[in-house]
Amino acid sequence: MLVPTILGVTFAVFIVVRLLPGDIIDQIISDQAEPTPEFRASVEERLELNQGVPQAFAEWLIALAQFDFGSSFVSGRPVTEQLTNRIPVTFQLGIMAMIYSIAIAIPIGVLSAIKQDSLIDYIMRSFAIAALAVPSFWAGQMAIVYGFAWFGWTPPLTYELFWENPLSNLKTTWVPAIILGSFLSGSVMRLTRSTMLEVMRQDYVRTARAKGLTDRLVVTRHALRNAVLPVITVIGLQVSVLISGTVVLERIFTLPGMGTLLLFSLERRDYPTVQAIVLLAAMLVLITNLLVDLSYAFIDPRIRYS
Amino acid sequence: MAANETANGPIGFSGSSEGVLTRALGGTLRFIRRKPLGAVAALVLIALFAVAISPSTFAPATFDEIDLLNRLQGPTLDHLFGSDKQGRDVLSRVLFGARTSVTIGFAAVSIAAVLSSIVGISSGYYGGKWDLTFQRFVDIVQAFPGLIFIIFLFSIFTATVPGSLASQIVLALTLGFLFSAGSSRVVRSQTISTVQNTYVEAARVVGATDNRIMLRHVFPNVFTVIIINISVQLGAVILIESALSFLGFGVQPPFPSWGRMLQEAQEDMKLHPYLALFPGLAIAVSVYALNMFGDALRDVLDPRLRGTE
Numbered sequence: 001m002l003v004p005t006i007l008g009v010t011f012a013v014f015i016v017v018r019l020l021p022g023d024i025i026d027q028i029i030s031d032q033a034e035p036t037p038e039f040r041a042s043v044e045e046r047l048e049l050n051q052g053v054p055q056a057f058a059e060w061l062i063a064l065a066q067f068d069f070g071s072s073f074v075s076g077r078p079v080t081e082q083l084t085n086r087i088p089v090t091f092q093l094g095i096m097a098m099i100y101s102i103a104i105a106i107p108i109g110v111l112s113a114i115k116q117d118s119l120i121d122y123i124m125r126s127f128a129i130a131a132l133a134v135p136s137f138w139a140g141q142m143a144i145v146y147g148f149a150w151f152g153w154t155p156p157l158t159y160e161l162f163w164e165n166p167l168s169n170l171k172t173t174w175v176p177a178i179i180l181g182s183f184l185s186g187s188v189m190r191l192t193r194s195t196m197l198e199v200m201r202q203d204y205v206r207t208a209r210a211k212g213l214t215d216r217l218v219v220t221r222h223a224l225r226n227a228v229l230p231v232i233t234v235i236g237l238q239v240s241v242l243i244s245g246t247v248v249l250e251r252i253f254t255l256p257g258m259g260t261l262l263l264f265s266l267e268r269r270d271y272p273t274v275q276a277i278v279l280l281a282a283m284l285v286l287i288t289n290l291l292v293d294l295s296y297a298f299i300d301p302r303i304r305y306s
Numbered sequence: 307m308a309a310n311e312t313a314n315g316p317i318g319f320s321g322s323s324e325g326v327l328t329r330a331l332g333g334t335l336r337f338i339r340r341k342p343l344g345a346v347a348a349l350v351l352i353a354l355f356a357v358a359i360s361p362s363t364f365a366p367a368t369f370d371e372i373d374l375l376n377r378l379q380g381p382t383l384d385h386l387f388g389s390d391k392q393g394r395d396v397l398s399r400v401l402f403g404a405r406t407s408v409t410i411g412f413a414a415v416s417i418a419a420v421l422s423s424i425v426g427i428s429s430g431y432y433g434g435k436w437d438l439t440f441q442r443f444v445d446i447v448q449a450f451p452g453l454i455f456i457i458f459l460f461s462i463f464t465a466t467v468p469g470s471l472a473s474q475i476v477l478a479l480t481l482g483f484l485f486s487a488g489s490s491r492v493v494r495s496q497t498i499s500t501v502q503n504t505y506v507e508a509a510r511v512v513g514a515t516d517n518r519i520m521l522r523h524v525f526p527n528v529f530t531v532i533i534i535n536i537s538v539q540l541g542a543v544i545l546i547e548s549a550l551s552f553l554g555f556g557v558q559p560p561f562p563s564w565g566r567m568l569q570e571a572q573e574d575m576k577l578h579p580y581l582a583l584f585p586g587l588a589i590a591v592s593v594y595a596l597n598m599f600g601d602a603l604r605d606v607l608d609p610r611l612r613g614t615e
Contacts, residue, residue: 008446016458021465129601133594135545137552138568138586145579244453248549263553266457278458282449 002286009282010064014057017271017278024073024269025049047073060275070272074265079276082261089257092162092169093177093249094242100181101188102235108185109192109231110224116197124189131186136245139179140252147175155253176249183245184238191234195227202226229300236292240285337606344602350595357401358408365398369562381580388580390570396581399562400588406563407592410478411543415536417482418489423532425486426493427520431501440490447487452546456480457555464558473558477550481543489535493528500527530607537600541593548589564589 025043043049048056063070069079112124147153155175162169199205200223208222247259254260258277265273338345357364366386373393381388387396429440447455459480464473500506501524509519550556551565559566564585571581 004442005445005449008442009449012446012450016462019462020458021462129597130590130594133541133545133597134590135548135552135565135586135593137549138582138589141568141572141575141582142586145575145582148576149579240448240451243451244546244549247451247453248553251553262454266461278450278454281451281454285449285451286445 002290005286006283009286010061010279011057013275013278013282014060015053017274018053020266020269022269023049024271027268064279069276072265072273073270074268074273079272082273083258083276083280086256086258086261088161089159089255090246090250090259093173093180093246093255093257096173096177097180097184097242097245098235098238100178101184104181105185105188106192106224106228106231109189110196110219112189112193113196113200114219125193128186128189128193131182131189134183136179136183137248137252139182140176140249143175143179144252157254159256172253172255176253176255180242180245180249184242187234187238188231192227192231195230196223199223199227225299229296232295232299233292236288239288243281243284337602341602341605344599344605347595347598347602350591351599354404354592354595355408358405361398361401361405365395365401367395367398369399369402370394370560371398380578387584388578390567390581391574396567396584399567400564400584403562403564403567403585403588404592406474406557406561407544407547407589410474410481410547410557411540413475413478414481414485414543414547415539417479418485418539419532419536421482421486422490422493422535423525423528426490427497427524427528429490430494430497431516431520431524433498437494444487444490447484452484453549455484456546456550457553459483460550460555468558470558470561473556474561477547477556481547485539485543489532489539492531492535496528496531497524500524534600534604534607537596537603541596541600544589544593544596 024047025040051059060070067080069083071078072082075082108124108128112121115121144155147155156168156172158168159172160168205218205222208218213222243259246257247262249255250257250259251263258280262274262277265277362368371394373389375393376385376389377391377393379385379389379393385395385397387400389395390399425440425444429437456477460473460476463476463480467476506519506523509523514522547556548563548565548568551563552569554569556565557563567585568582571578571585575582
């Protein structure tokens, strides 16, 4: 199942990057006063762009199998080396956003379901829909504008890795992480509420109540455990949304992550770098989907034993 | 059963024109009573569509009227939402931006609806190799993070046909394509459960062709799902369109779009917050209303949710 999809994805990435209008050679040549065909050929030769597409694709695949992403057209450095600086930034932002979103969404969703149609429920539901309606890049802009106007706060321009200077790192990342997390929490909150409502009507919940368990036990042990399955699916599906979100928020808060690098490399038509980032993103989505499927077995014993 | 079905929603298929009218009115009144929030959202949407259809009736100026003497004015009586770096009226640009967003939104979800119905119904109906091929293809499309996927497609196509209007058409096409992948899954699963009904078998026994069964028996049954997809996706399309325009991969000037206005505001927004405030509010309010209405519509239409309130 996974293998043909991965092959399809690699092929799609490779072709799509080459379909982009213009290439790096045009940009290198445009610096030249009088570009000669010989010069063009020499650049083509150096970047190995003079091969046919099938041959280039085959070579790229073989290199990929050895975890070699090639060298950047722009800096000439290995893509892997560039990525090792960028990946932690994006991953940290993504993971912080996800933890924040789950930490607020599931308790609020459960609360909203238990107190169905109460004032709290209405407020929380409106909040969830609002979280889905506010574009995260605009929320970032508003944080910068009004954070400055009201609190004199500006996002720090320097970025330090978490393990080098945790405090300075968190100062830079907490605002974008909360913005992204709030956006993600909307759909998780809504789904938690609706599945909880469904589960709370089941017979085994009534049985649990009838045998005298406390509300707390009924909700956590019997209801939530059964309601959480579709919620996990949605959290898994959100990885794709999360990646799109980090691209935009990195731009707003000038974080040196993969999204910033992707936009930069895309502009320069730096094929190896763009291919590597898009492929990594796609793989991440596919792998989380697989993990989600596998996690069902851990949570739901019926699947484990069948 | 059939009468009961149509009475539940504002969609009437049969009866005299007067019957349809009263039934539609009854359906609307019932909708307002059952879903007051949905009705409020519907009012906001009617206003949004009115502005989108004819922005010039509501806007005090045109979107590209440059007035260099009144640059970067805060909100005043002359310019309720202020004026931008070139002295253009922000309110007018927001109103004209509504047209851009709504047009692209509707075009994209219509394309997605048509594509996903064709792919989803045929895939679920025929099954087998046909289905498998389509599903792998959908897997590949969905593996790409949406924003990156569109940035690629958009860059490829806009170079061949540059221009403001062309950029909007390309956006609608690419967004429609992207969104059809996800909704084809929903249509497919609904088709699979419909095909198992005995009346489909009966139709086949009396000699109905595959095309006839798909059109006359399966399509009406998945229609609700398609309508729900449309209403849920409209807001999402408007959001992603604004993000793309913000990054520079969306609507090109001169036509204003909310995302692009926010990008232009980026430079001056610290001293002139209103430049970023109003276009963003327009996005948030529109998407909020669309989601609210979509939710209410789904509760009323979705056969699985009917009666669970």
